[in-house]
Amino acid sequence: MTTETELIQELLEQESRLVFPRFDNETALALGQHLLAAARERALPVTISVRRNGQRLFHAALPGTSADNDAWIDRKSRVVDRYGHSSFLVGAQFRAKGSSFEADSRLDPDLYAAHGGVVPVLVKDVGPIGTVGVSGLPQADDHAFVVEQLAAFLAG
Numbered sequence: 001m002t003t004e005t006e007l008i009q010e011l012l013e014q015e016s017r018l019v020f021p022r023f024d025n026e027t028a029l030a031l032g033q034h035l036l037a038a039a040r041e042r043a044l045p046v047t048i049s050v051r052r053n054g055q056r057l058f059h060a061a062l063p064g065t066s067a068d069n070d071a072w073i074d075r076k077s078r079v080v081d082r083y084g085h086s087s088f089l090v091g092a093q094f095r096a097k098g099s100s101f102e103a104d105s106r107l108d109p110d111l112y113a114a115h116g117g118v119v120p121v122l123v124k125d126v127g128p129i130g131t132v133g134v135s136g137l138p139q140a141d142d143h144a145f146v147v148e149q150l151a152a153f154l155a156g
Contacts, residue, residue, distance in 0.1 A: 004096035011089040018150045019122045023129060025057055031132060032058025034153045035146075039134070044145070046136035049073045052121065052129055054081070065136050072135040075113035080120050082107075084128045088116030088143040117142030119150065 002010070020027065032050045039046050045064025050057050061069065076087040079101075083090045091114035094101040101107075101114035118133030132150065134142050 004092050007092050008089065008096060011086055011092060014147050015085065015089070015120065015122060018119065018147065018154060019124050020154065021124055023052060023121055023123050025052075028052055028057035028130075031150075031153055032060065034156075035132070035134065035149050036060050036062075038149050038152075039145075044134075044137065046134040046142070046145070047073055048134050049077065049118075049131070050121075051077060051131045057130075062136075069135040072113060072115070073118065073133055075109075075111060076115060076118035076133055076135070077131045078112050079114050080118050080128070080131045080133075082112070084120060086116070086119040086143065087114050087133070088119075088139060090114040091116070091139075115139040115142075117146065119143070119146050 028050045032048060035048045039048065039062055045062055047061045047065045047069035049059050079087045079090050091101050094104060094114065102109050105112065116139030117135050118131050120128035121130035121132055123129050132146060134146055
């Protein structure tokens with residue numbers, strides 16, 4: 001079983017390699033379409049979101065999702081915007097300290113959720129400029145799907 005410390009290292013490594021050379025509206029749309037095609041192929045019940053600087057550039061909700069998934073994406077995206085790291089990583093960092101995000105972040109849990117599924121859009125020599133995420137699966141699966149698809153998109 002992976003410890004929180006090992007998980008944190010793995011998540012940091014993911015972020016270090018999932019970096020875009022540039023990111024504009026066309027990139028966001030292509031990324032969103034890539035995620036949508038992969039989710040459809042697997043018949044995943046997910047909502048997909050790609051944002052840059054707070055602007056939603058791509059959004060899709062597949063069968064089996066609801067407005068609750070939209071709210072989860074919003075809450076997880078706020079965590080990424082605030083901390084500059086994946087929502088899964090932020091939650092793991094709190095747990096590694098023996099606490100929880102909900103209890104110790106001093107942020108409204110109706111607005112912020114440090115659960116897996118949203119990762120930062122990182123641009124080389126710039127840093128985090130947006131978010132890409134899904135909601136609808138267990139948090140580790142949400143995160144794994146986004147990372148897998150980001151890696152495939154960046155490799156293509």
